[in-house]
Amino acid sequence: xxxxxxxxxxxxxxxxxxxxxxxxxxxxxxxxxxxxxxxxxxxxxxxxxxxxxxxxxxxxxxxxxxxxxxxxxxxxxxxxxxxxxxxxxxxxxxxxxxxxxxxxxxxxxxxxxxxxxxxxxxxxxxxxxxxxxxxxxxxxxxxxxxxxxxxxxxxxxxxxxxxxxxxxxxxxxxxxxxxxxxxxxxxxxxxxxxxxxxxxxxxxxxxxxxxxxxxxxxxxxxxxxxxxxxxxxxxxxxxxxxxxxxxxxxxxxxxxxxxxxxxxxxxxxxxxxxxxxxxxxxxxxxxxxxxxxxxxxxxxx
Amino acid sequence: xxxxxxxxxxxxxxxxxxxxxxxxxxxxxxxxxxxxxxxxxxxxxxxxxxxxxxxxxxxxxxxxxxxxxxxxxxxxxxxxxxxxxxxxxxxxxxxxxxxxxxxxxxxxxxxxxxxxxxxxxxxxxxxxxxxxxxxxxxxxxxxxxxxxxxxxxxxxxxxxxxxxxxxxxxxxxxxxxxxxxxxxxxxxxxxxxxxxxxxxxxxxxxxxxxxxxxxxxxxxxxxxxxxxxxxxxxxxxxxxxx
Ligand SMILES: Nc1ncnc2c1ncn2[C@@H]1O[C@H](COP(=O)(O)OP(=O)(O)OP(=O)(O)O)[C@@H](O)[C@H]1O
Ligand SMILES: [Mg+2]
Numbered sequence: 307x308x309x310x311x312x313x314x315x316x317x318x319x320x321x322x323x324x325x326x327x328x329x330x331x332x333x334x335x336x337x338x339x340x341x342x343x344x345x346x347x348x349x350x351x352x353x354x355x356x357x358x359x360x361x362x363x364x365x366x367x368x369x370x371x372x373x374x375x376x377x378x379x380x381x382x383x384x385x386x387x388x389x390x391x392x393x394x395x396x397x398x399x400x401x402x403x404x405x406x407x408x409x410x411x412x413x414x415x416x417x418x419x420x421x422x423x424x425x426x427x428x429x430x431x432x433x434x435x436x437x438x439x440x441x442x443x444x445x446x447x448x449x450x451x452x453x454x455x456x457x458x459x460x461x462x463x464x465x466x467x468x469x470x471x472x473x474x475x476x477x478x479x480x481x482x483x484x485x486x487x488x489x490x491x492x493x494x495x496x497x498x499x500x501x502x503x504x505x506x507x508x509x510x511x512x513x514x515x516x517x518x519x520x521x522x523x524x525x526x527x528x529x530x531x532x533x534x535x536x537x538x539x540x541x542x543x544x545x546x547x548x549x550x551x552x553x554x555x556x557x558x559x560x561x562x563x564x565x566x567x568x569x570x571x572x573x574x575x576x577x578x579x580x581x582x583x584x585x586x587x588x589x590x591x592x593x594x595x596x597x598x599x600x601x602x603x604x605x606x607x
Numbered sequence: 608x609x610x611x612x613x614x615x616x617x618x619x620x621x622x623x624x625x626x627x628x629x630x631x632x633x634x635x636x637x638x639x640x641x642x643x644x645x646x647x648x649x650x651x652x653x654x655x656x657x658x659x660x661x662x663x664x665x666x667x668x669x670x671x672x673x674x675x676x677x678x679x680x681x682x683x684x685x686x687x688x689x690x691x692x693x694x695x696x697x698x699x700x701x702x703x704x705x706x707x708x709x710x711x712x713x714x715x716x717x718x719x720x721x722x723x724x725x726x727x728x729x730x731x732x733x734x735x736x737x738x739x740x741x742x743x744x745x746x747x748x749x750x751x752x753x754x755x756x757x758x759x760x761x762x763x764x765x766x767x768x769x770x771x772x773x774x775x776x777x778x779x780x781x782x783x784x785x786x787x788x789x790x791x792x793x794x795x796x797x798x799x800x801x802x803x804x805x806x807x808x809x810x811x812x813x814x815x816x817x818x819x820x821x822x823x824x825x826x827x828x829x830x831x832x833x834x835x836x837x838x839x840x841x842x843x844x845x846x847x848x849x
Contacts, residue, residue: 321611322695323610323613323693325694326692326693326694327685327692338723340728341724347716352709352711352712430684432684432700433682433707434700503629
């Protein structure tokens with residue numbers, strides 16, 4: 307959309323005939339940054355309307371989840387290293403928390419993005435606007451919720467003697483990017499599919515239910531390698547969520563341990579670029595399907 | 608004169624029976640795709656229209672004749688199955704007043720959100736904000752959540768935002784009946800003002816007197832095709848005498 311006040315010659319150029327309703331996908335979202343900002347702000351305002359704790363819920367939910375997992379897995383199942391349990395992971399609390407918040411970011415992004423098109427049907431079938439805005443704003447909102455949790459993680463790490471270097475900064479940013487791109491790509495795909503088959507929401511819920519378990523959030527990657535062998539471990543490693551979680555472990559948890567555990571071989575040099583690539587590919591595919599399906603959104607909703 | 612809207616032989620079919628669940632579709636596939644999964648409905652039939660900049664057009668027809676569907680094709684909300692639609696300049700649709708409003712946001716937030724949805728930039732909204740509130744005559748309620756507005760107030764604010772978006776082509780669908788009598792008059796005056804300023808207007812309304820008052824040209828739709836296109840008075844008398 308261009309500025310209203312233009313000179314007469316500009317006006318003629320502006321009035322050149324174009325086909326309405328054919329956008330440029332994510333590029334249009336970038337052009338409508340202001341609208342994106344307003345949509346994100348709207349979502350943040352209304353998500354916790356009428357609740358006493360408000361945005362504090364973004365601390366409470368992962369907090370409770372963390373405590374439950376920590377007690378059940380770290381203490382009872384013996385995943386945490388202690389004087390009586392030498393085989394466990396050192397600093398298991400940091401290990402667990404850094405993975406949980408990242409996977410939660412993914413879970414919230416994808417589940418809200420999948421529903422975003424159907425939930426905004428009132429707008430989509432009346433006014434033309436870049437529809438990619440809705441899944442993208444869902445991911446943004448989740449990122450805003452992720453921020454305070456990230457802050458808690460950083461404080462906890464600093465208390466555990468965390469002194470990050472350049473590599474740690476790189477893996478942290480890469481881990482976040484892998485998840486954000488992946489959630490946007492899958493959100494575009496399932497958000498569009500959901501218009502035609504409402505089964506998509508349920509399928510995504512199923513997917514998200516296992517997301518925490520198929521990545522090394524609760525356990526160590528070494529356990530997978532020991533049981534599955536090198537070939538299947540490589541397959542396991544191809545999952546971008548796995549790579550992102552390991553990147554976060556590398557950034558936040560590893561420096562707080564003596565380093566004996568280590569990250570999977572070639573994480574920084576090979577797997578992180580692979581993860582970024584896979585996420586970008588999925589984003590591309592998501593955008594492609596979205597654009598093929600969006601022409602009929604207004605009539606199906 | 609330059610072309611504002613160019614519609615060439617568009618067709619639109621709607622699928623009437625939907626298969627919302629995977630199960631239905633699977634059963635249909637397994638049974639060897641017997642029977643049509645859905646029925647088709649021809650909403651627009653080989654329709655062509657040209658509108659020049661500055662024209663005021665009334666789109667008339669009985670319920671279900673395809674008027675709203677046509678407006679949605681002009682605004683880009685829907686795409687035709689075949690044929691082409693092209694528009695020149697910025698098109699803004701008042702397909703339904705307040706489509707982008709959220710009841711839990713204040714009037715102020717809604718003005719910004721709806722303005723941006725209708726294609727205004729941040730600077731444009733800031734510049735016109737006072738004028739929008741003044742036109743709507745909302746006064747101190749601007750910082751109240753919209754869900755506490757009376758329905759008339761709600762429509763006033765929504766209409767006010769829409770007329771301040773300053774588009775080249777203005778699509779209006781059944782919204783002139785908003786608000787109380789004085790405000791209706793004000794809306795009408797505003798729309799005539801837009802027409803006088805050389806904006807293109809496409810108005811859908813069942814209020815034939817009103818339409819005759821605002822528009823010069825009339826187009827009569829029947830079952831998705833144009834059956835008459837001429838001076839608005841002639842088209843209205845044909846519609847009345849059928
Ligand atoms: N999304 C849709 N799916 C299926 N059928 C649709 C859809 N939208 C419109 N129709 C059908 O297309 C026909 C034309 O609808 P439209 O809303 O354009 O009528 P209209 O001329 O605006 O009528 P009215 O005067 O009542 O507003 C109707 O029979 C309607 O049922
Ligand atoms: Mg209608």
